[in-house]
Amino acid sequence: MPTVTLPPPIEAYFAAERDPQALASCFTSQAVLEDDGHTHRGVDAITSFMAAAAAKYHATSVPFEMHQEGELQVVRARVSGNFPGSPIDLSYRFRLEGDLIASLEIAA
Numbered sequence: 001m002p003t004v005t006l007p008p009p010i011e012a013y014f015a016a017e018r019d020p021q022a023l024a025s026c027f028t029s030q031a032v033l034e035d036d037g038h039t040h041r042g043v044d045a046i047t048s049f050m051a052a053a054a055a056k057y058h059a060t061s062v063p064f065e066m067h068q069e070g071e072l073q074v075v076r077a078r079v080s081g082n083f084p085g086s087p088i089d090l091s092y093r094f095r096l097e098g099d100l101i102a103s104l105e106i107a108a
Contacts, residue, residue: 003062004065005066006075007073007096009099009100010063010075010094010101012026014063014077017060017061018060020051023047023051026100027043027100027101027102028043028100030102032102033049035049036106057082059079059081059082064078072094073093074091074092074094076089077089089108090106091106091107092106093105
């Protein structure tokens with residue numbers, strides 16, 4: 001699978017997917033994450049959700065495509081882990097504010 005060059009905040013997010021402290025530094029304090037029909041607001045809620053998901057699914061994400069849609073950076077990634085249907089390709093829709101992630105929506 002080819003690799004893709006990502007903006008620094010998005011690259012940091014994927015590098016930190018299993019490290020809650022590093023993950024917390026990727027988001028604005030008021031960031032919003034939408035995943036699996038749930039909305040998580042603020043860094044504490046986002047990192048708690050991501051830490052629980054990492055512990056449960058042991059997932060790894062490999063970005064393979066990126067494009068821009070208006071103000072959003074859309075990354076496609078192959079996600080593998082301990083869940084039914086693994087691996088699966090997901091879309092990550094990032095809205096950045098400076099060097100941080102202001103919002104992220106993860107969907108199939």
